[in-house]
Amino acid sequence: MCGIAGIVGDLSSKELLFKMLDSQKHRGPDNTGSWCNDNVFLGHNRLSIIDLSEEANQPFTDSSQRYQIIFNGEIYNYIELKKELDYNFSTNSDTEVLLAAYIKWGTKCLERLNGMFSFAIWDTLNKTLFAARDRFGVKPFFYHLKENTLYFSSEIKALHAAGIDKLPNKKVWASYFAYGSYGMPEETFFDKINQLPGGHFLELKQGNLQIKKWYFFEEEIKKHQQIEPYKIVKKKYTALLSNSISLRFRSDVSVGFNVSGGLDSSALLAFVNQLNPRKKEVIKAYSFYTEDERYDELPWVEEMISLTKNPLEKVKLLSGEVCERSKKVSYFQDEPYGGIPTIAYAKIFEQARKDKTLVLLDGQGMDEQWAGYDYYTQNNNSIIQGVNKSPFKTNVLSKEILDLAQKPKYPKPFKDEVLNKQYRDLFYTKIPRALRFNDRVSMASSTELREPFLDYRLVEYAFAQPLEYKIKNGIQKYLLRNIVSEHLSDSISYAPKRPLQTPQREWLGTELETFVDQEIEKIEKSEFSSWFDTEVLKQEWKNYVDGDNQSSFHIWQWLNFSLLMNS
Structure with missing residues (x-):
């Protein structure tokens, strides 16, 4: 988990690159590296997770010196890919495997990657930049193009540090105020600063920038459309889930996990303890609370933990901390974030860093693949739950701003309305929003967050299942609850959904x-x-x-x- 930055074009300079790297140094405190040649400047902030040696520092070059790569994220199946590559490896890093995969398979390497990634590769022979982002956009990639020069980075503040003006994108802000929208996949809250959408790549050659989609989710779903017996689906999904979590234990530093009182955390808790490859290592759990019994999930968390005996670090957030912490989180977020729950969540990563637990697993992604929200089966398109009237106050907006607001319209590629809502939440609303908040609060404390439930194999397989496997007799996430009940008590496995809240x-x-x-x-x-x-x-x-x-x-x-x- 790291930060990347680059400038390619006539306006590039080493001074600007180092300003960019300095602004996002929290993303990688272990090493800051750079590579410069003609009008190409590449930089990297490294948080060492796999192969802690200096030889794995970035920018990283291949043995021929033709390619330079800067990479943020993890390729979880790098060991398996390494076996397929006829390449003389000099490190044990997933970075070198990623570069070797690109050299062998070109853009098709993306389809073989199981991980979270945002990377850029400069081809010194063809003078071409190739950059790509993972399927769901777990790792960020922001860019700005002007005067034949491309600036790109892992954080918006790095582009501001390079001299790109901090001008608000009025249309995005207006839609946020009027409809709660956080923008479309290519947009940010700042004018002329874009993001590469998840599942897309870009190529830059001779000042010509092209962006192309490489992950076609709708086509992948068709591969799973044959209805299988419930028992077969349950067995296959359990195997995939086990493998996903096992892959995400690959780390040369300590691993912990976040836990709340919900079903998703229950599933994570059960499988983490079952699959921990380092049996002698005690896996530490983290959870926040506010000492308000109306919202705190500690009673359910402690009930779960009592069954597995994991050490639990309880992180308390008090109202007196919110003022200063909200300013700090705003600085690291760069854009609007989810409120006091995000502040509480950020405090978990601070504690984990103090404990030298540098990798945390989280339970994000189950609701979207197993139709876990109430509104999936209701005639309701709102993604804000528990509110009977509009949470937006458009009457406070000026006519100029209100006229700019656009109610977002999302694609509906499926005939089934529930699938379309799931699709919306995966690619346009809930998941992109949560991933953005979570990446920035984890990296603010120089820690890595991994999302095992967002393994693309899990998401595709669960998404494609018939509704009766997802919701049965009014019980949502039915198949998942069935799986978890084999490891934890029914009071946990079949507990009602509780939104993660604070006062x-x-x-x-x-x-x-x-x-x-x-x-x-x-x-x-x-x-x-x-x-x-x-x-x-x-x-x-x-x-x-x-x-x-x-x-x-x-x-x-x-x-x-x-x-x-x-x-």
Whole structure:
């Protein structure tokens, strides 16, 4: 897990490259490397996870010196791929395997990779840059093109450090305020800064930039469309799940995992302990809490942990920490994030780093592949749960901003509406949003987060199963619950879904009232005040404090905006 940065073109310079690398050094504190030739400057921030030797530092070149690679992520099946490659390896790193795979198979190597990745390869002979991002976009890739020069990096702040202006993308911000959208796969909240969508690659040659899709999810689903007996599906999925978690134990540093009180964490807990290849090593679990029994999941977490005896690190977040921590998280996020739960989650990675647990596994991705949300089977397209009225306050927006807002429309490639909702959440809403938040809070503490449930084989296979395997007799994620019940008690396996929450709604209107007041005042005095009807905004804030607080999302939107744009 690392950070990459590069400048290719007439405006490139070593000074700018090192400014970019310095801005994202938290992503890789173990080594900072660079390679420069003519108008090509490549840089790397390394967090050492596999092959800790200096020989595996990046930028990394092949034996012929033709190719230079910078790589962020992990190729989990690198050992298997290595056996297929006729190449004289000089390291035990997955970086060298990735480069050798590209040399042998070209762009087709992407289809063979099981991992999370964002990488760039410069071909010194053909003067061509090739860059790619993993199927679901776990690892980031941001870029800016101007005057025949391509700038790219793992974080937006690195592009700002290179001199790209920090100008808001008004359309994306407007849609965020009006509809809760975090942008489409190629967009960011900043003007002229784009991201390479997950499952895509780019090629740059002689200033000509081309972006192409390489992962065709819809086509892969067709390969699994033959309906198999429930017992066969259960057996196959269990085997895939076991293999996915085993692959993600490959590490030359310590591994732990995050746990909440839900089914997904239960599955992770059960399989982590069953499959731990280093039996003598005790796998540590991490969970956050706020000392508010209405929201904390500690009772369920402790019940689960009591069965497996994993050491549990309980990380407490108090309201008095939120003001300063929200500013810190905003700095590392660069864009709006999910609120106080994200702040609490960030504190877990801080603790893990202190404990020298540099890799954490997480349970993200099960709801989307097994139709775990209530709205999948309801006539409801909202992705914000537990709120009966709109969480958006469009009445506080100026006409200019409101006119720019566009309600997002997502592709519907399947005949079945439930599948289309799952597809939307996988590629446009829930998963991209969660992966973005999680990558940035983990890397802020120089730790690596791995998502075993987002192994593409698992996602494709589960997604393609008939609805009755996903939801039966009103029980969601039915097959998964069946699997987990073989390892943990029914009270855990068949517990109802509990959204991961904090007392955000209560804290914002009480303990954090002064903090919110200050940030709203900053908006009123800022160059962005014209985006809002500030009198209406202040009245909505007063209404919230006075008790109209069923949803806190609009308050957090304003805080997000102020912390990001007025810093």
